[in-house]
Amino acid sequence: MSEIRGQTPGGPETEFQGHVRAMLQELGEDPSRDGLLKTPERVEKSMRWLTRGYGLSVGDAVGDAVFEEDHRNMVLVKDIEMYSMCEHHMLPFFGKVHVAYIPNGRIVGLSKLPRVVEVFARRLQVQERLTEQIAQALMDVLEPQGVGVVIEAAHLCMMMRGVEKQNSQTVTSAMKGVFLDDLRTREEFLRLVFHNGR
Numbered sequence: 001m002s003e004i005r006g007q008t009p010g011g012p013e014t015e016f017q018g019h020v021r022a023m024l025q026e027l028g029e030d031p032s033r034d035g036l037l038k039t040p041e042r043v044e045k046s047m048r049w050l051t052r053g054y055g056l057s058v059g060d061a062v063g064d065a066v067f068e069e070d071h072r073n074m075v076l077v078k079d080i081e082m083y084s085m086c087e088h089h090m091l092p093f094f095g096k097v098h099v100a101y102i103p104n105g106r107i108v109g110l111s112k113l114p115r116v117v118e119v120f121a122r123r124l125q126v127q128e129r130l131t132e133q134i135a136q137a138l139m140d141v142l143e144p145q146g147v148g149v150v151i152e153a154a155h156l157c158m159m160m161r162g163v164e165k166q167n168s169q170t171v172t173s174a175m176k177g178v179f180l181d182d183l184r185t186r187e188e189f190l191r192l193v194f195h196n197g198r
Contacts, residue, residue: 016044050085050092053122058137061119065109066142074185075107076100076192080114086157087124095153095169097121098193101138102145102178102185113138127153127172135174146177148189 013021017040024031024039031039080097099113120133135149150173159166178185 013040014044016047017041020044050083051123053119056119056122058116058119058141061115062108062112062141065112067107067109068105069103069107070105071103071107072145074100074102074188074192075110076189077110077113078193080117082117082121082151082153084121084123084125084127084130084153086155087126089157089161090124091156091160093125093127093153093155093157093170095151097134098148098150098152099134099138100148100179100189100192101142104143104145106142106144108138108142116141127151127155127170131172131174135176139176144177146175146179146181146185148176148179148186149174150190150193 020040020043021031024036029036031037076098077100078096078098080099081094082097083092083094085091086093097117099117116137117134120130120137131149131151135147138144138147138149150171152169152171154169158164158168175186179189180186
């Protein structure tokens with residue numbers, strides 16, 4: 001199949017696709033072979049989807065779903081599925097996010113917590129920063145008594161390369177407000193995350 005340099009079957013080749021094509025050549029592949037003809041286009045679409053968090057904002061994710069409510073006990077959403085990309089090797093890491101907050105006169109729609117996770121997970125990340133960003137965003141938006149975030153994740157950069165430890169898991173936490181200052185609140189949160197129903 002003939003192909004004009006700088007174009008893909010779907011139209012003119014973008015600069016991004018040209019870089020992918022060059023990378024394939026550097027790896028010793030033939031980007032003009034049938035199985036790789038559309039790979040640059042597919043890689044671009046995939047990477048733009050996987051890093052779409054750069055175009056998202058916490059304000060848009062939460063919208064108008066913050067409500068006045070005199071509830072002052074812990075609200076916890078567990079096991080939020082999370083997929084992100086390690087900024088060091090651009091390989092995926094994935095796992096679960098547990099988010100809790102204690103309201104201070106305002107609550108947020110429960111579905112908005114996973115949306116806030118997506119805003120920061122869908123970027124090139126390190127797990128430590130991701131955990132902190134989620135917690136701080138909720139502090140800024142809700143001004144609650146406190147926020148606790150725990151992430152449990154497996155990193156393909158450890159599983160597929162380097163030390164090649166397939167069963168390792170990384171756990172990070174970020175505590176704000178009463179979750180940081182009050183031991184009983186922190187222990188309740190961690191007990192609910194790690195022991196209740198497990």
